[in-house]
Amino acid sequence: MQARVEVAALDAAMVVFEARVDKAINQRVHAFRASVLAGNPPWLVDVVAAYHTLMVVYDVQTTEYAVVERFLNQQLHGVNNQELAHTGTLHEFKVCYDADLGMDLTRVSELTGLSTSAIIEHHSAPTYHVYTIGFAPGFAYLGDVTESLQVPRQSTPRAKVPAGSVAIANQQTAIYPRPSPGGWNLIGRVAGWQFETGLTMRAGDQVKFIPISRAEYDQLEQQARERAND
Incomplete structure (x- = not known):
C-alpha cells in the first residue's frame, strides 16, 4: 500500500x-x-x-x-511489510430502533426500499470500525454501513439532535455524544447513553450495536436516571 x-x-x-x-x-x-x-x-x-x-x-x-x-x-x-491485527477495544451499545427515537426511519425506508425490520437487521449486523474521532468530542465516525442501507445526509440539518442518537450518512454511522446540530439520518438511540461513554472510544476501536425493544430501552433509561440522582 x-x-x-x-x-x-x-x-x-x-x-x-x-x-x-x-x-x-x-x-x-x-x-x-x-x-x-x-x-x-x-x-x-x-x-x-x-x-x-x-x-x-x-x-x-x-x-x-x-x-x-x-x-x-x-x-x-x-x-x-507487516500483517495487520486488530488490537482496538470492542464497544457494545444497546439501541432501540423505535420510530419516536429514530425520526428518519421512514425517510431511510423510502430511499432504500427496506422495511424497518430490515433496516434494523442491516444496521446491527456489522461490527463497525472507528475510523477517527472528530466534529465534536466523543463523536466517532464508524464504518462501513452496508451498501443497501447507504443514504445521503439531510439537505437541511436539524438544529438539535438528542444525545445518544444513532445516525447514518452514506457509508458511515455514528452516535451523537451530546445534544447538537446534525444532518445525519436518525434511526435509533442508545439506551442509558452517557457523554463519558463516547470519550472512551478511540480511533481503531470496534463498535457493535445490539437491538433492543422500546420496553427494555425505557427500563434502561429509568435505571440511568436513578443512578444519576443517587
Whole structure:
C-alpha cells in the first residue's frame, strides 16, 4: 500500500495514503501511528491520525524536516511489510430502533426500499470500525454501513439532535455524544447513553450495536436516571 511523506507545516510532516474512506487504509494509518510512537524519536511532539493521513508534529529546535522524512520512510517500509491485527477495544451499545427515537426511519425506508425490520437487521449486523474521532468530542465516525442501507445526509440539518442518537450518512454511522446540530439520518438511540461513554472510544476501536425493544430501552433509561440522582 503506497504512501508518501510531504511537508504539512513548518513543524509538521504529513504521511498520505490513498485518499478514500477504506477500512484497510485506515487500519494501516493506525498501525503506522503505533510504529511511530514505538520508535519514540526524541524530536516527536505529536501524531494525529485521520481517515487516510497521519500528521507528525516535530520539534524544530532539535531536528529538521529531512531527518523526520527519513525516519518516517523507514517506518513506512516496516508497516507495509507487516500483517495487520486488530488490537482496538470492542464497544457494545444497546439501541432501540423505535420510530419516536429514530425520526428518519421512514425517510431511510423510502430511499432504500427496506422495511424497518430490515433496516434494523442491516444496521446491527456489522461490527463497525472507528475510523477517527472528530466534529465534536466523543463523536466517532464508524464504518462501513452496508451498501443497501447507504443514504445521503439531510439537505437541511436539524438544529438539535438528542444525545445518544444513532445516525447514518452514506457509508458511515455514528452516535451523537451530546445534544447538537446534525444532518445525519436518525434511526435509533442508545439506551442509558452517557457523554463519558463516547470519550472512551478511540480511533481503531470496534463498535457493535445490539437491538433492543422500546420496553427494555425505557427500563434502561429509568435505571440511568436513578443512578444519576443517587
